[in-house]
Amino acid sequence: MADIVDRSFEMREAAPGPQGPGVLSFAVTWLGRWPLAQIALYVGTFAMIAYLWTNLEANMARLGLTPGFAFLNHAANFGIGEGLISFEAGDSYARAILVGLLNTVSVSLVGCVLATALGVAFGILRLSGNPLISRLSQVYVEGLRNTPLLLQLFVWSTLLHLLPNPRQALSPAPGVLLSNRGLFLPSISANGWGLPILASAALLLALQGTWLTRRRQSVGPAPLAVVAAATIVSTLVPFAVALLAGIDFQPDVPALHGFNIIGGISLTPEYTALLLGLAVNASASIAETVRAGILSVQTGQWEAARALGLRPGQILRLVILPQAFRVIIPVMTSSYLSLTKNSSLAVAIGYPELVSILNTSANVTGQALEVIVIMMATYLTLSLAVSLAMNAYNRRNMRKGGFGR
Amino acid sequence: MSLVDDKPPALLDRHPLLKATLGTPGNAAITLALAILAGLLLPRAWDWFIWNAVWWGSAEDCTAASGACWAFIGEKLQFIVTGLYPPEQSYRAYAACGLLFGLLLVSTSPRLWGRGLLALWIAGIGGAIWLLGGGGPLVPVATDKWGGLPVTLFLSISAFLLAFPLAVGLALARRSRLGGLRLYAVTFIELVRGVPFIAILYAATLLFPLMLPEGAAIDKFARATVALSLFVAAYLAEIIRAGLQAIPNGQYEAAQSLGLTWWQATRLVVLPQALKTVIPAIINLAIGIFQDTTLVAVIGMFDLLNAARVAANDQVWLGFYTEAYVFVALLYFLFCFSSARYSLWLERHLNPVRRH
Numbered sequence: 001m002a003d004i005v006d007r008s009f010e011m012r013e014a015a016p017g018p019q020g021p022g023v024l025s026f027a028v029t030w031l032g033r034w035p036l037a038q039i040a041l042y043v044g045t046f047a048m049i050a051y052l053w054t055n056l057e058a059n060m061a062r063l064g065l066t067p068g069f070a071f072l073n074h075a076a077n078f079g080i081g082e083g084l085i086s087f088e089a090g091d092s093y094a095r096a097i098l099v100g101l102l103n104t105v106s107v108s109l110v111g112c113v114l115a116t117a118l119g120v121a122f123g124i125l126r127l128s129g130n131p132l133i134s135r136l137s138q139v140y141v142e143g144l145r146n147t148p149l150l151l152q153l154f155v156w157s158t159l160l161h162l163l164p165n166p167r168q169a170l171s172p173a174p175g176v177l178l179s180n181r182g183l184f185l186p187s188i189s190a191n192g193w194g195l196p197i198l199a200s201a202a203l204l205l206a207l208q209g210t211w212l213t214r215r216r217q218s219v220g221p222a223p224l225a226v227v228a229a230a231t232i233v234s235t236l237v238p239f240a241v242a243l244l245a246g247i248d249f250q251p252d253v254p255a256l257h258g259f260n261i262i263g264g265i266s267l268t269p270e271y272t273a274l275l276l277g278l279a280v281n282a283s284a285s286i287a288e289t290v291r292a293g294i295l296s297v298q299t300g301q302w303e304a305a306r307a308l309g310l311r312p313g314q315i316l317r318l319v320i321l322p323q324a325f326r327v328i329i330p331v332m333t334s335s336y337l338s339l340t341k342n343s344s345l346a347v348a349i350g351y352p353e354l355v356s357i358l359n360t361s362a363n364v365t366g367q368a369l370e371v372i373v374i375m376m377a378t379y380l381t382l383s384l385a386v387s388l389a390m391n392a393y394n395r396r397n398m399r400k401g402g403f404g405r
Numbered sequence: 406m407s408l409v410d411d412k413p414p415a416l417l418d419r420h421p422l423l424k425a426t427l428g429t430p431g432n433a434a435i436t437l438a439l440a441i442l443a444g445l446l447l448p449r450a451w452d453w454f455i456w457n458a459v460w461w462g463s464a465e466d467c468t469a470a471s472g473a474c475w476a477f478i479g480e481k482l483q484f485i486v487t488g489l490y491p492p493e494q495s496y497r498a499y500a501a502c503g504l505l506f507g508l509l510l511v512s513t514s515p516r517l518w519g520r521g522l523l524a525l526w527i528a529g530i531g532g533a534i535w536l537l538g539g540g541g542p543l544v545p546v547a548t549d550k551w552g553g554l555p556v557t558l559f560l561s562i563s564a565f566l567l568a569f570p571l572a573v574g575l576a577l578a579r580r581s582r583l584g585g586l587r588l589y590a591v592t593f594i595e596l597v598r599g600v601p602f603i604a605i606l607y608a609a610t611l612l613f614p615l616m617l618p619e620g621a622a623i624d625k626f627a628r629a630t631v632a633l634s635l636f637v638a639a640y641l642a643e644i645i646r647a648g649l650q651a652i653p654n655g656q657y658e659a660a661q662s663l664g665l666t667w668w669q670a671t672r673l674v675v676l677p678q679a680l681k682t683v684i685p686a687i688i689n690l691a692i693g694i695f696q697d698t699t700l701v702a703v704i705g706m707f708d709l710l711n712a713a714r715v716a717a718n719d720q721v722w723l724g725f726y727t728e729a730y731v732f733v734a735l736l737y738f739l740f741c742f743s744s745a746r747y748s749l750w751l752e753r754h755l756n757p758v759r760r761h
Contacts, residue, residue: 030584038585045589059615062710130432131425132439146694147734147742149712155734158726227560341601348703355603368611375604383599 071365072097078360080352082268093361100357101378102168107275107353108340108382113340114279116332119286124316126291136285144284150345153280156273157349162267166261171268175264183267186255189355194247197238204234216342270351274343282339288387329397333390340382354378464722478732479723481716485729488552489539494544498555501536505558506531514749515754528715530563548626552707554736560633561695565641567634572641577671579646590642596638602700605632610704620738629701638692643756644686648679657737688748692741 030258031038072094080087083099084106126137144152161180164170169179175186188198208230209233242249254264267275281325297320305315355375361369411758418424426436457472460479478485485500508529510521534728537555539545578590597605610625610633617623652675660670702711713729716722 029582032583034587036749038583041589042585055618058618059619064618129425130435131422132436136439142742143738146692146738146745148699148710148737149436149704150699151730151734151737152552152712154726155730158730325467344601345700345703347603348700355601355607359607360612362607372604372612374606375607376600379601379604380596380599 007056021179038093060366060369064364067367067369069370071367071370074365076361078364080357082271082352093365096361097354097374100352100354103351104340104343104353104355107271107278107346107351107384108343111151111278111282111339111343112336113191115282115286115335118279119335120290122283122287123290123294126287139282141287144281145288146363149277149281149342150348152279153273153345153349157270158279160269160273161278166256169256171259175258177254177261179261179263180269181261181266181273182269184261184263185265185267186251186253187265188247188248188249189240189252193245194242194249194386197247198241199248201235201238204238205231207236210392215228235338240278268348268351269348273349274351274353275344278342281342282335285335286332289328289335293326295386296319296327297323326398329390329394333387333394336386336390337383340386341379344379411521411541452569464514467722467725471560473731474722474725474728477717477728480722481719481723481729482714484553484734485709485713486553489550490552490555491544491546491550494546497536497539497543497546498551501555502558504532504536505562507556509562512570514752515557526562526566530566531561533559551626552710553712556701556707557695557698557709560630560698560701561691562693563630564633565691567630568637568641571638572645575638575642576645576649578650579642586719593664594639594642597636598643602633602636602697603703605636606700606704608632625704626706629704633694633698633701636697637690640690644683644690645679647686649667649675651682652679666713669729684751684755685748687753688744692744692748695741695744696737709736 012246037275057067075090076093077089077090077095078096080096080099082103085095086100086101087095087099122137122140125133126141128134128137150267160182163178163180166177166179166181169177169184171177177184190198211229212222212227252263254261254266256262301319301323302315305319310318343353346353347356350356358371360376362368365371425432427433435715450640453472453714455472457469457470458474459467459474459476462476464477465472467476483492483495486502490498508526511517511525533555535541535543537551537559538548575590576596579588579594581587581590602754606629609628612620613628656674656678660674665673673697675746698708699710701708704712710733714726716730717726
């Protein structure tokens with residue numbers, strides 16, 4: 001890692017750019033000694049695009065299609081298996097695409113969180129002193145990295161369909177049911193404004209947690225009374241409001257009713273297969289990143305922390321990982337980006353995400369150009385959003401510490 | 406009282422492996438838990454993979470048995486490896502695989518790298534096209550009948566060969582002082598890297614045919630190859646750019662002081678060094694691309710994985726997906742794992758002394 005940073009510095013000195021001040025010099029550097037060559041490149045490219053465009057217009061006219069996005073308002077006559085917002089045959093194509101986009105975002109977000117948890121765990125286990133554990137983590141990582149993701153998705157999909165039917169559903173944890181109808185998780189149901197109130201309670205608790213942590217870092221541990229008061233305010237106030245408003249909270253545990261499982265949060269087999277496939281696959285590369293990041297922290301840090309009397313778990317959590325994450329986060333960004341892009345493989349296992357729905361729309365309407373433009377623009381925006389978010393996080397993280405610099 | 410402990414070292418201290426697995430209570434507990442897990446899982450795996458498996462026999466034998474159905478792989482081997490390729494011509498598909506594998510093996514020796522090898526590769530790709538497509542004494546076989554392992558190998562290799570010159574051009578353009586050229590390269594690279602490969606494949610299969618003049622058509626296989634090579638070029642260009650950045654500016658200056666032009670300095674001094682430093686990264690990219698060729702299944706092409714999946718759709722041998730996936734997973738794993746090991750070896754071989 002170190003030599004890459006050094007070299008990039010050398011590069012910056014030799015970086016392309018104007019060789020002096022002034023607009024003229026800037027323009028001269030931009031255009032170079034043979035400006036016509038660059039102009040010819042652009043003219044050639046635009047001429048080719050124009051040629052392909054005329055062909056496209058002619059072909060579309062022959063097929064009775066008009067280029068443009070008007071078709072988005074037309075009724076789509078296909079159904080969509082699942083989505084975060086409702087969709088019925090007859091709703092517009094725009095809504096269908098929105099359903100697909102939300103599905104893509106949902107599986108990517110949850111996938112990134114799951115992949116990070118798995119990846120960090122396996123990255124740390126890979127460095128365990130117990131050879132059984134480090135070898136097993138190595139087998140996990142190598143097995144995933146050396147087989148195609150599509151194959152892994154097929155395998156997950158097959159496995160989930162091989163599961164027993166709802167009557168003999170597996171229950172890996174109390175309240176969790178796994179069958180060939182998908183994964184069912186317990187949740188809480190509430191009427192009226194119940195869920196927003198619950199969300200605000202969770203938000204308050206999280207805010208309180210960060211406030212207390214920050215306070216501990218600057219002034220030292222808060223008195224018990226302060227902690228108790230803060231907890232009471234952030235948990236009891238929302239519930240008091242709920243009680244006054246007459247909202248009834250019920251635990252919603254999935255259970256077998258007749259031939260099917262009802263209740264709780266249900267994840268379809270397709271969603272579960274895609275989520276597990278993407279997360280497990282990405283966790284292999286994240287594990288390698290985490291391992292390299294931990295190894296990049298100087299051994300002196302371990303020794304110094306041990307000399308202070310910290311236990312191994314504390315050393316890892318308080319000393320090593322915060323430093324390793326400096327190296328890890330930029331590389332993690334590319335893992336998240338590829339996970340988001342790889343969610344498009346869902347089209348092969350029948351989960352209705354963006355690419356799958358756009359593909360269906362293109363086949364039904366014939367508006368291939370518009371569909372491809374939407375597909376590319378959406379993924380470019382998503383990639384940009386992930387990059388920006390991760391860069392902002394990275395900047396904040398770098399500013400906060402300044403350790404060893 | 407003696408200062409030196411006369412007692413022989415304890416059993417655990419004499420065996421580092423035992424000490425590492427049983428030394429502390431925590432480690433002993435983990436080892437025990439893993440042993441119990443292995444005791445539960447390994448006999449089942451043994452039963453399914455080996456003991457109760459059907460190695461020779463019919464589909465009925467397989468349905469009756471509780472283990473794996475390797476007879477299915479034996480029966481369908483030709484379909485999995487060659488796809489829809491005409492069975493009576495399948496020796497040509499095997500020969501094409503052998504030719505490409507042979508070339509890959511020959512290329513693993515750094516001593517043989519040079520113009521001769523490049524010429525051999527171009528000849529080899531030409532030979533593979535001839536073997537698969539036919540011509541002369543061989544019966545022609547349309548590209549939509551190509552399938553299985555030859556397709557996977559041919560797609561990845563030809564896409565890489567096509568992408569290489571483009572990637573070098575893009576990498577140089579992205580580092581150029583000429584702003585227009587730089588903008589062009591940056592736009593292309595970031596556009597391609599920002600979208601999934603499937604989007605590019607769809608553009609090549611759904612959109613591109615609509616952009617040709619009426620009556621004109623370009624083979625789907627060729628379109629997929631070009632789409633893959635554009636995809637590879639964007640990623641390869643970034644790797645080559647990293648290699649170019651690793652070359653100190655002094656190399657350019659030294660070349661300039663010898664009177665070389667920019668082109669000569671780039672071609673003779675900078676590029677050879679830059680490419681050498683990034684060869685391991687290129688091999689890792691190649692492993693990724695080799696795996697990504699499986700995505701051509703979504704546009705209805707029969708690569709190795711898709712052929713294996715379709716083999717399990719046979720009415721007689723219905724549903725032996727697990728066996729099919731295990732078999733191809735093993736093939737992919739062997740190929741990719743050995744390539745990754747080779748890349749590690751090469752990295753050490755090319756840079757015997759670590760520079761810091």
